[in-house]
Amino acid sequence: MEAVKELSYALDTFYFLMSGALVMWMAAGFSMLEAGLVRSKNTAEILTKNISLFAISCIMYLLVGYQIMYGGGTDGGIFPSFGSLIGAENTAAQVTAGGDDAPYYSKMSDFFFQVVFVATAMSIVSGAVAERMKLWAFLLFAVVFTGFIYPVEGYWKWGGGFLQEAGFQDFAGSGVVHMAGAAAALAGVLLLGARKGKYGKDGSVHAIPGANLPLATLGTFILWLGWFGFNGGSQLQLSTVDNANAVALIFVNTNMAAAGGVVAALLTAQLLFGKADLTMALNGALAGLVAITAEPLTPAPLTATLIGAVGGIIVVFSIISLDKLKLDDPVGAISVHGVVGIWGLLAVPLTNTDANFSAQLLGIGTIFAWVFIASFIVWMLLKMVMGIRVSEEEEHNGVDLSECGLEAYPEFTKGA
């Protein structure tokens, strides 16, 4: 039986590592999605932001974030303790000693899986503040968000804090990851203001088309693939029949929700605009994925399709509404991850009898309030100390030249 326990440990560890690798791949997805949806003159900067924020997320989460989120000293509380570093790995003796408390997967594989989640949350922010923000101010924000703001609310739910105790249900992070990223983005967008030329003085809204839609589509497919790791890995165990069945159902539901989102958003766009708007189909896929993330295990596949489809409808109207409010979010991140994230959290009680609306609302309210207020303060401090917005001339010429000193497509265009 010892060999069986070792083998089981190896399989669950491998499952964590493969899931984590898929989530790491989402960093490429966000990069391509955002690079495709901005103008060519701001493309190199958003790529720089994306690869740098991923690196910063990993370093800050290793240094402090993981300890805050899973330090474990104050279960059920609001204030996390500051735990020690990852700590010694499980030994074979511990694993095979048996008992329900015996570790069943590598601590390092757990860290690997968790660290790519914080990068996902941070990636959401970068798109919303695109085309007008100073690079280094953004990266400094990333340091604070990934090292402190995200881990605190992550602790509330997944570290055993008060939201976990209160019965708040968020399987893989519609709230903890996606709405949190959107809340930080919203704070940044409010302080930054809209891009020049986006909103006319007469209340008109001017579409600013993305420069490279194949890239945006690629990014969406990458995210769709990565989401199998995001949701599938969040079951946290594979090695029994029940767990394997659960992971398989999560894969199916994740896929069906994305499919529902695509079809619903495309039909909605066709009805509203008379055209099959590709960017809405892409946002629909992502909305479906965000919507199912709060609970990919209890719905039947057809229900998952519907949950995703509702997400796909919501995201179209949300994008239109935010523009009416003059909240300029070049890639629709606040709608996809924030508004639809809330829908996903509210949909949990429809299929999961362990959930209730009051706990869901408590989670939505406290996570949003914490992340929004803390982020707003950090953005504000950055604005006062170093400024967060590039000059009008730099914005006109593109942030690629001013921030990165190069062009993303030097031979194709001189910018629009």
Add this chain to the structure above:
Amino acid sequence: MEAVKELSYALDTFYFLMSGALVMWMAAGFSMLEAGLVRSKNTAEILTKNISLFAISCIMYLLVGYQIMYGGGTDGGIFPSFGSLIGAENTAAQVTAGGDDAPYYSKMSDFFFQVVFVATAMSIVSGAVAERMKLWAFLLFAVVFTGFIYPVEGYWKWGGGFLQEAGFQDFAGSGVVHMAGAAAALAGVLLLGARKGKYGKDGSVHAIPGANLPLATLGTFILWLGWFGFNGGSQLQLSTVDNANAVALIFVNTNMAAAGGVVAALLTAQLLFGKADLTMALNGALAGLVAITAEPLTPAPLTATLIGAVGGIIVVFSIISLDKLKLDDPVGAISVHGVVGIWGLLAVPLTNTDANFSAQLLGIGTIFAWVFIASFIVWMLLKMVMGIRVSEEEEHNGVDLSECGLEAYPEFTKGA
């Protein structure tokens, strides 16, 4: 021993899910391949088609296709029964009860693996009808193809129907998936006609170069990677020494066939045209992959290389020949998946002693006839009811503007 059976179940389920995720990734591959091989003015539309057909495939296969294909009521027959939905998952008690009939992997993981196959078949169609077809007519065709046409012939082979009974061998779907997709594409191409300007009245053929070859190359690499799941997962079990060896050999043979296809197609192009034509190398890789898909398990790796190489040679001549017949297939899908798919099926008896040419010919004939005729009827109905081809002016301006209302690369070009 119960723990071992549970663990084995978990490993096989995980193997299905990882394989399925790789096949899902092929959707991104087809999208990038096709988007790279069309002109820029038709790029957004083909991206919209690809992500939408994937979504539609998942929904239709969940609703009806899977039940038709694996409903199971009429083994050995021509007419499938209509089974029930996926059904209750296997319980731990069923798994550990033992016996040869005990389930060894999750039903949901099986659905996940199967559903991405139907999307692959449908993706093949979208490239062939590119640059001139109405988007919604195409998507309606996708509804019928994925919900009905594909599942019926899939049932004939993999659902236990008459082709399975007759000894037709098609390991992972050179015929069931690839030639089927090509047959549906051919029917569409015949009814649509060629793109304006492709064939001169004097019999001349005008090359219409793809706008973005890095994208096409990326798509080919994605498909190559995804094919490890496509063929490797089709062994359907991993958890014993014999099965693990089989899966490993399938990976090697799949890779070697693609390699053989690249080299053979590149040399053929160099000899014919005097240039190392990249698009032929890409088609050669895909041809090698299609060719080995009918039987990736019985050939030795060198034999697999040769099977792929023959596919790579065939595809070059097939593309030239189809142009002589004025069959306008912008991405070469009919050659890659149809003509080479037939080669793959005919090559099976060369290495697999359980196969024979008459059963292979029966399979080729019946699958082609069914899919071609059924598709032709559906395309024809669509043509009569709503039309399948855009207007000349829309075609001239690009279907991106007329169908999607946006441009794929608004800053790079005004179209060619």
Add this chain to the structure above:
Amino acid sequence: MEAVKELSYALDTFYFLMSGALVMWMAAGFSMLEAGLVRSKNTAEILTKNISLFAISCIMYLLVGYQIMYGGGTDGGIFPSFGSLIGAENTAAQVTAGGDDAPYYSKMSDFFFQVVFVATAMSIVSGAVAERMKLWAFLLFAVVFTGFIYPVEGYWKWGGGFLQEAGFQDFAGSGVVHMAGAAAALAGVLLLGARKGKYGKDGSVHAIPGANLPLATLGTFILWLGWFGFNGGSQLQLSTVDNANAVALIFVNTNMAAAGGVVAALLTAQLLFGKADLTMALNGALAGLVAITAEPLTPAPLTATLIGAVGGIIVVFSIISLDKLKLDDPVGAISVHGVVGIWGLLAVPLTNTDANFSAQLLGIGTIFAWVFIASFIVWMLLKMVMGIRVSEEEEHNGVDLSECGLEAYPEFTKGA
């Protein structure tokens, strides 16, 4: 217990196959990275080179390379024997017979994992000689390098030759793969000379910007993801607690080293140039990955971050220095894989007590000398027989037209 041994064999085989698939994916990464960093007029050719070299690597390694590298007849020697082909697979009886010598994974899965490594080494060469080399001369070099030059030095270390005996430590190939590729590249660059216009007669250096930085960024992310297979698979076993822990730590360290490389290179570029240079951030990520490849198992994660960060600093200065030496390497491959590869090898004794500097220096010296000299001779022979450099006019017009007869982006640009 037989079932457990079979299951363990299946898991380890699957781990090899998934790792190998990730490394195969690196071929797409190199393709996109290099395609993004060259000018548009030379893009189709570099794509052709990349997909073709991958195919050639697979075929040559199957035909001869694998037998040379792992033929096994002369352990501890300099001259490898020429072994037989892969040989008969392990039987279930062999696996379950037990004993420490019993095979624990499929031979075919081992070949699959090894074959994608040789392609990686070869990919490194293609970037350095970009924009001026004849395609077929390059592909002929690939035949010799992958069939002979690489397998010989690979045998010295991983096949049990004298470097293994001497205590040279190179876990996943900072030297055997990366520095070897860079040494072959350096020989080619010396014989080819710089691109026209790169270096002025007055000693000035003219930057030649890459045409498509989103592609280059995508390539970097692909390589980052693939590296989890590259390093993680090199543990060669997963199925026990200790091995699973090792693989998990390798994943974390690989990721952290890349993160350290990004941040260090970006800061270095900002300090040196006053701009957050995206291409340096990308090179920093790759440098971190190369640096940790020699020993991803013994460092703690923070140490791995530092090892990667030092790599990220080195790569910036190395790229600047090579330009001063008028060594024209369009993508920085010699710096990333060669100079930083040496750093990685020298860093091994800092954390691995089994390593010592003299053995590391012996390995660096003999691998570099062998690969550089052998490659130089082959390049020289190719230069004498068929020429290795395109004509001035062809270089001016772009090698896409002269070598491949098509353009990568026919609608976007007429070249720079």
